[in-house]
Amino acid sequence: xxxxxxxxxxxxxxxxxxxxxxxxxxxxxxxxxxxxxxxxxxxxxxxxxxxxxxxxxxxxxxxxxxxxxxxxxxxxxxxxxxxxxxxxxxxxxxxxxxxxxxxxxxxxxxxxxxxxxxxxxxxxxxxxxxxxxxxxxxxxxxxxxxxxxxxxxxxxxxxxxxxxxxxxxxxxxxxxxxxxxxxxxxxxxxxxxxxxxxxxxxxxxxxxxxxxxxxxxxxxxxxxxxxxxxxxxxxxxxxxxxxxxxxxxxxxxxxxxxxxxxxxxxxxxxxxxxxxxxxxxxxxxxxxxxxxxxxxxxxxxxxxxxxxxxxxxxxxxxxxxxxxxxxxxxxxxxxxxxxxxxxxxxxxxxxxxxxxxxxxxxxxxxxxxxxxxxxxxxxx
Ligand SMILES: Cc1ncc(COP(=O)(O)O)c(C=O)c1O
Numbered sequence: 001x002x003x004x005x006x007x008x009x010x011x012x013x014x015x016x017x018x019x020x021x022x023x024x025x026x027x028x029x030x031x032x033x034x035x036x037x038x039x040x041x042x043x044x045x046x047x048x049x050x051x052x053x054x055x056x057x058x059x060x061x062x063x064x065x066x067x068x069x070x071x072x073x074x075x076x077x078x079x080x081x082x083x084x085x086x087x088x089x090x091x092x093x094x095x096x097x098x099x100x101x102x103x104x105x106x107x108x109x110x111x112x113x114x115x116x117x118x119x120x121x122x123x124x125x126x127x128x129x130x131x132x133x134x135x136x137x138x139x140x141x142x143x144x145x146x147x148x149x150x151x152x153x154x155x156x157x158x159x160x161x162x163x164x165x166x167x168x169x170x171x172x173x174x175x176x177x178x179x180x181x182x183x184x185x186x187x188x189x190x191x192x193x194x195x196x197x198x199x200x201x202x203x204x205x206x207x208x209x210x211x212x213x214x215x216x217x218x219x220x221x222x223x224x225x226x227x228x229x230x231x232x233x234x235x236x237x238x239x240x241x242x243x244x245x246x247x248x249x250x251x252x253x254x255x256x257x258x259x260x261x262x263x264x265x266x267x268x269x270x271x272x273x274x275x276x277x278x279x280x281x282x283x284x285x286x287x288x289x290x291x292x293x294x295x296x297x298x299x300x301x302x303x304x305x306x307x308x309x310x311x312x313x314x315x316x317x318x319x320x321x322x323x324x325x326x327x328x329x330x331x332x333x334x335x336x337x338x339x340x341x342x343x344x345x346x347x348x349x350x351x352x353x354x355x356x357x358x359x360x361x362x363x364x365x366x367x368x369x370x371x372x373x374x375x376x377x378x379x380x
Contacts, residue, residue: 005375012287013255013374016343017051019059020380021248025236026063028247032219038226041067041212043233045075045092050293050367051237051251052376054082060236061086067210069231073099076108090135090169092231094145100124100132109133109168113145118158118165125164135169135210140191141184142175149191152198169210169229170199177217178241189213189225196227217241239353239363249351251367252343253374255288256336260326269323270315275300277314282326286339289320293370294341301358304339307331308346 005011029040042065043049048056053075057068061083068086070076071093079089091110095103097120103110104124112121112134125132136155139146147155159167172192176182192213200206211227216235218225220242234240238249260282263269267277277283286304290296299317303310304324314325326333342350352363359366 005377008375008377011375012258013253013292015051015370015374015376016252016254016379017055017376018248018250018252018380019055019378021238021250022056022059022236023063025238025247025250026060026065028245029216029219029230029232029235030064032223033226033230034223035226037228039067039210039229040065041069041088041090041229041231042236043069043092043215043231044079045069045071045233046368047075049233049237049364050370053079055376055378056236056250057083057086067229069233073102073106073108076103077106080106094137097121101128104128104130104132107133109135111135111137111145111171112165113137113147115147115151115155115158118162122162122165125162130164132165133168134165135171135212136167138170138172138192138195140172140195140213141188142173144173146172149195152195153202156199156202167203167209169212170196171210171212171231174213174215174218174225177215177221180221180242185218185222189222193224220245234364237367239351239367249342251352251370251376252379253288253293253341253370254338254343255286255292255341256338257284257333258287258321258335259285260333260335261285268315270299271318272316275315275323277325279327282329282333283314284324284326284333284337284339286322286324287320288322288341289318291319291371292374293366294322295355295359295366295369297359298355302355303350304341305343305345305348305350306333306337306339308348310348310350 042060044053047053067088069092076089094113101124137146176184196211210229212229214225214230216232219230238247265279269275296317311324315323352366355366356363
């Protein structure tokens with residue numbers, strides 16, 4: 001978690017979080033959920049995908065998000081501390097049997113993903129006198145955790161016989177929702193529909209349960225995946241695999257220039273001498289490095305923005321510093337000027353998706369890799 005930040009003058013690098021962008025993205029999700037009965041679980045695990053959960057969760061809560069998804073017990077405890085009003089916190093990550101009693105003591109809902117844990121959970125619930133609030137995870141084709149769909153009957157029978165295990169939901173997770181029209185999604189959705197139909201016909205009060213499978217991309221692409229709860233994460237932060245969505249990135253990354261220098265042609269810059277100037281060059285050293293999430297593989301490959309222009313990173317990104325070539329700007333830049341690494345300036349914008357494309361990864365990884373020493377300032 002981000003510790004309480006110091007006053008602004010202490011920092012030469014920071015992120016800016018836009019509550020307006022979060023609200024805008026939530027509005028797009030709500031619009032996609034045509035059935036007003038469908039509730040939204042804001043997925044705020046991994047410190048709200050690197051955006052700082054203590055800023056993000058209250059914005060989402062005020063904008064009407066009723067449920068929150070986290071990955072770990074620690075995240076659930078922290079969220080409860082900062083947003084005690086939020087009653088519906090679901091731990092999405094699989095807990096170990098050792099952690100069940102903590103979830104029980106704290107009263108968090110969690111995923112129940114294997115029948116082999118049932119005797120342990122039941123024993124703990126009986127022993128503590130607490131009731132476990134569980135969402136039954138069914139593996140419809142993700143191939144990680146979850147019971148097999150064909151074990152639904154057995155699972156419902158066994159759960160019905162327990163006194164202190166309260167079945168709150170039935171859920172699954174999609175493996176390929178970022179690939180439009182992937183036949184595997186259709187298969188997963190079909191299996192989940194059968195699982196839900198089975199539950200609805202065998203449970204005493206099926207309407208008391210939440211049924212959920214849709215992540216961000218599925219919310220926008222597959223209305224049949226909505227049921228009464230959807231679990232978007234990345235789209236809240238302005239990204240997603242579906243082209244043409246009007247989402248707004250909620251995070252900008254900025255850093256100041258700490259040194260300016262003019263160097264002759266033939267000057268090697270930084271560790272490994274990976275960049276040698278081909279002309280007399282104006283170089284700016286920027287106070288940000290791979291410890292802040294500026295991946296070292298972006299060395300000599302990624303542009304930044306300054307005064308509305310794209311300028312290249314030159315030389316190897318080091319732990320705390322990186323260099324940019326200011327020569328083409330042909331302007332008198334001052335030390336202390338602010339460079340945008342992710343965000344918009346003038347006609348240009350650089351997104352976490354651009355970094356992800358360079359790094360052959362996904363924006364999730366770029367965003368969650370942003371360092372804890374970067375403060376997250378709220379803007380707008
Ligand atoms: C179980 C679960 N549900 C929902 C989400 C949100 O997915 P997305 O960020 O693609 O919307 C995640 C994210 O990994 C997840 O693990």
